[in-house]
Amino acid sequence: MEKTAVFKGKFLPYLLLVPQLVITLVFFYWPASQAVWQSFLREDAFGLNSEFIGLENYQALLAQPEYYKSMVTTLVFSSLVAALSLSIALLFATQADKNLKAAPTFKVMMIWPYAVAPAVAGVLWLFIFHPSLGTMARPLRLMGFNWNPMLNGNHAMALVVMAAVWKQIAYNFLFFLAGLQAIPRSVLEAGAIDGAGPYRRFWTITFPLLSPTTFFLLVVNVVYVFFDTFGIIDAVTGGGPAGATTTMVYKVYADGRLGGDLGGSAAQSVILMVIVIALTAIQFRYVERKVQY
């Protein structure tokens, strides 16, 4: 007696897959292949002259010291944002998970910033820390600290990191909180009975059990810092001063959209795509091993 149901037709399963496949092809593979093709061309902005030049765009790109600088900037920016937004969100989530009277209010307040568009978040932070208008910049200067994100690259970097972290904390908080609430109380109580303090309980029980969430957030955050922080950088620093906050994705925009260098910009997109694919693959291959589902 057969207990599994077998579909005879080969047609139906494929038919059911079609919508998803079409969406993936049209919205992911097609644009991606266009970018690859464009990166081999030299074209003016209007698309009137187009010439196949092979790898020349890549050669020109890799000969630019600014391109390597943007790689380093991206590395610094993304590690700062990912590390800070994950750890601060985790801290807040563990606090909000406690039995507090106002916990629901805290939770709502914490989630709010996520609804703010990146560009708006950028403008908010710019107004707080603008060297001549900012409400926070004035006290800083009065204390004798020469705050000047217009000329000092480190100050500008600090500013965009703060804005990007502030916005991402809400998202991470939400997932951490859900993750924390899914941890069985009995395990924690058993630990408490065995005499483990809150600190020890967190690191030996909560943190490992939270690892699927942490891993998921790590992947999402890396993608976030690579692509979605663009609006913040554009609004706050425009990539300056002196390219100190020009990340790779901002450079794609600056060269392609502002500069009209579509080929060079496409070449950068392709490299960026390869890097993100590689990063995600590494995360799944190595970091995931440590995750306990």
Added chain:
Amino acid sequence: MIRPQFALATLFASTLALASPAHAVTEIQWWHAMTGGNNDIVNKLAADFNASQSDYKVIPTFKGSYPDTMNAGIAAFRAGTAPHILQVFEVGTATMMSAKGAVKPVYQLMKDAGEPFDPNNYLPAITGYYSTSKGEMLSFPFNSSSMVMWVNLDALKKANIAEIPRTWPEVFEGAKKLKAAGYATCGFSNAWATWANIEQFSAWHNVPIGTKANGLDGFDTELKFNSPLHVKHLQTLIELQKDKTYDYSGRANASESRFGSGECPLFMTSSGYYATAKGTAKFAFTSVPMPYYPDVTGAPQNSIIGGASLWVMGGKKPDDYKGIAKFFSFLSDTDRQAKLHQESGYLPITKAAYEKTKTDGFYDKNPILQTPLKELTNKEPTENSRGLRFGNMVQLRDIWSEEIESALGGQQTAQQALDTAVSRGNAMLRTFEKTVR
């Protein structure tokens, strides 16, 4: 923002159009980047034109910032849905004029449409920017401005400065006094970092920004703004930045408010800042021509313009072009130009409109509006001051700003900064030259 009157006018116009179905109205799409008061002016111009005749209807659409509008136009062209008229800022000029087939030159448009048109009626300091070396007008100047120095007169009084500084040494001296008199965070400053310190600075001192008449005579131009004069000026700014006698204000004009708020008493920016200054400054102020180094022979020369012009896109129907030509004639009308100039603060584009405003005695009451015109017409333009035309100009400006910023931040000397700005810029120009070949 659509004002009620305008909405009513459009409604009225469309009702009229519906009432007489036999009469087909040709629509002309106009994409622009004007905000605030200037947006109202654009809408009013279109409404007035539509009311003045019944064959054509100009439909203005706001498309965002200057780069946004230009990119929207380019993207629309690639998709085959370009507007008829596209407003493009002056730094986009090289990109537009190299796009043969995508645009229809204005002189040709006027000829084909049989519309009376004499390029000599227009102010050469303005149209020269948008014309070929043979004097053929490629795009129609719409809003033009130049760079002037805005002066807080109350602050000068407070610092006991009797005369408004006219030369750079006087500005430096004045800024030090102003700083001592309480303007501690900013003695003088400027918006538009490269427009002020490279482009206008070069034209005003009759030194080249690049070869081939700053690119006007060919795309095989090479940058030249790392001359001793440029280096000396930037090096002085670096020194003065240290104690904030000079304080950097960014690449664009977002920091213009530093003048209006009273923080920076001497501030160089566009003459188009007039309306905002009038609205925000709570002190007596005026505008004067840009400072110059008196030891440079021939300085001051003449300034160059900024702002935007209207480009006519290619591939439209002959009847559409007729309507556009009529609209441009409408815009060139002397009374209309004079009024536009006096209301918006932008420069008049025809000689007649300038003369009319002069003879009406308007400048006696509003000398601020004449400052940019005095600068532009100060001397007969030379190879170095006719204008500039570099491909990828938006990105070039970013590169130059980056180097200036890192010099002002103390990471390199003025010589290093300008040398790198020139060599990086030249690499960019060669790429552009290849794409338009």
